[in-house]
Amino acid sequence: MNSIIANSVRNSSIDETLGSISDAAIEASFGDSGTIIAKYFYGMSQTAKGKKVMTVEEFIESLNDSVRYAYDAISHPQEGTILTVMREWGSYLKRERNKHLTFDKLINASLHYAYEVLDKTKTLLKVLSEADVVDAGAKGFVCFIEGFYSFMTSGTLSDKNISRVERIDHEKISHSIKHLNFKFCTEMTVEGIGADVQNIERLVDGYGDSSIVNRYNDQIKIHVHTDRPHQLASELSEIGKITYSKVDNMKIQQDIVHNRKYKIALLTDTIADLPDEYIEENQIYTIPLIMIHNGSVYLDKYTTNATTIFNTLKQSSDYPKSSQPNEKFIEKSMKFLLEHYDEVIGITISSKMSGTYERMMQAAQKLSVDGKRIEIIDSSLNSGAEGLLAKHAMDMIKSGLDYDDIVDKLYKTKKDISIFVKIPDLNYAAKSGRVPKVAGMVAASLGIKPMISIDKDGNGTVLKEFNIKKLIIRMANERKIEEYVIVHTDNLQKAKELTEHAEKLLGFPPLYIESVSSIVSAFIGKGAYGIAFREAGNV
Incomplete structure (x- = not known):
């Protein structure tokens, strides 16, 4: 109202x-x-x-x-x-x-x-x-x-x-699991659909329950509880343009309200690559970044994923663009967390790669309340590296460590985390602006399959070294690796090969193998694979 x-x-x-x-x-x-x-x-x-x-x-x-x-x-x-x-x-x-x-x-x-x-x-x-x-x-x-x-x-x-x-x-109100038939509360606004509303209703009904389909002039607004928002978005984008999307993970919301596990909330964005099971088990609240492609608006990891975006790119010359998370959704998410926690820690993608950090900082300042604390941390990382920092934050939260100590250690720990990714070519990264276009053209002309990383300031960078396996050997000899993860863009076979190599050298398996977010996938291309690791620091 x-x-x-x-x-x-x-x-x-x-x-x-x-x-x-x-x-x-x-x-x-x-x-x-x-x-x-x-x-x-x-x-x-x-x-x-x-x-x-x-x-x-x-x-x-x-x-x-x-x-x-x-x-x-x-x-x-x-x-x-x-x-x-x-x-x-x-x-x-x-x-x-x-x-x-x-x-x-x-x-x-x-x-x-x-x-x-x-x-x-x-x-x-x-x-x-x-x-x-x-x-x-x-x-x-x-x-x-x-x-x-x-x-x-x-x-x-x-x-x-x-x-x-x-x-x-x-x-x-006991909205316990027995009352929750589907995980995601999904809302979309679609324009340009010529089909009869009843046909859209039948389509949406097939995805879950609590479905609502309404036409307002040239718009159709859709609401449904479903486990497959990305598939629904894929179907709708074939018959119209999705101009707005919102997805809430009702299971995590429900667990926080009725079965909260920890006294400190952890908030991050979808660029942090973490397994879905880990996110839900630890009640981590995630804010999706936005991808715009062929006029439709998608939510990273919610209404699109790496496989979907690569299939779409095959059929279109239009290159996807990324955008910061929806401001209202950030505020709504933070308000929800502040209703159930006194202390919130947020970890974002590098501020040199996205305006997400600034937007979340603005929301945190706007919602500042006496007795409540929100610390938004610029990870200066992305992908599996950002995921490792979020995972380390959760480890400390679970251990019962004091809020101020956790925040202090996170600012120090982020300097001990690195990521190295082998990509098929630099064309995608150059188009996205993550690396200079000249570098992309040179690499393509020489047939080089480069390796990219993130420098100490949080900028994407192209390495002189091209052999990721040799790099792991060098890292294993020079540094004490505490934990690591393997990431890939729709290339599980190479990810498994890299896992086998790393495990043999380091003596222990990765925390997980995870597919990279749809936004990062679109910007580095299909077939990439890499490793992110956290060194043993002095904190």
Whole structure:
């Protein structure tokens, strides 16, 4: 609602005012309830088309007509949710209109009725009944009615919390694993789809549950709980352009809320290559960077992966571009963590390669709260090297080390981590700007398969040394390697060969073999493989 207030514009025409509110609601909609609210306001804007003003009767009729739009927003509508309160409130206004002398008295009476309906939602859904709480979306709509009545009687908007609705204790709602059929809450906005909405609904329904498909003019907004967001994105990009994506890992969110393991939260971006199982087991919150390709927007590791991007590149001459994470998503993620932790440590890709560090720093400063601490660390690394720093942070968190000590050690440890990657050629890296274009042209003309690394300042660099196996031999003789990982871009065979070589020299296996993020993969090309290791430091 705050986004709607901030981004909508009041006009002398009811048509334009409701149109502005509808646009703001659509833009800001998140989750089931947000989508339903957006569709509700969209319905109101449609009934107001061509009108400068509305009578009270027309306004009430508009509210009731909008309920149909709200129900149509959900593939499988359920009573006991926001939908129930919307329907009952509209029906009450229509039924009781002639019993009240003024509109404000009617709204006041309807508000008290809405409180009663809200309380009854506890009995309509099993999960709410078991937890003895009302539906959060339904509560939000009643708060909207409260605000509507307050504005009618005072003429002003107030930040003061005037709600009489009981505060929902989210800890009481046991969204345990048995209630979670799919892992990812996925939302996408797609433009240019000519197909009928029902065909898109059938497509989305096949990917999971809680599916919502709505058309707003030339846009289709999609919401679904699924385990395969990257496959859904791949299908949708074939029939339209994905202009917006958001994916939340509900399992990690759920575990943090109900089964939090550690007192300090770890936040990182998707450039840090860590196994999915490790991320979930340790409740690590990840922020996806954005990839833009052929006009569609993808979320690194969520709605695209290395295999998908290489298949796409085969069929297109358009070269993908990367972008910083969505600012609103960063803030939303940090707010969530600060609700459940007093201390958060964030580790980002090198600031010389991305603006992610700056964006996360800005969000952390904006959300600064007394008694809460967020430290955002520029790793000056990427890929498996950044993953090693994040893994080291988690090791210290698990050991119970003090927050300040962990932060201090991480700034020192990042200097002890290196990465070396053998790539097929420098064409991809040169196109991305990670290495000079001249270097790419020279390497290509000589048929050289170079090795790249990251210098002490966090910049990508091309090494004079080309033999990665000889480099490992030299490193094994000169340095004490504490732990290492093997990474690759769709080249598991070479990764396994390198693992065998490294294990023989170092005397112990890698922590893991991991496919590189889709963004880094696109920039260094298919077939790359490498090693990242952490030396034993003095911390």
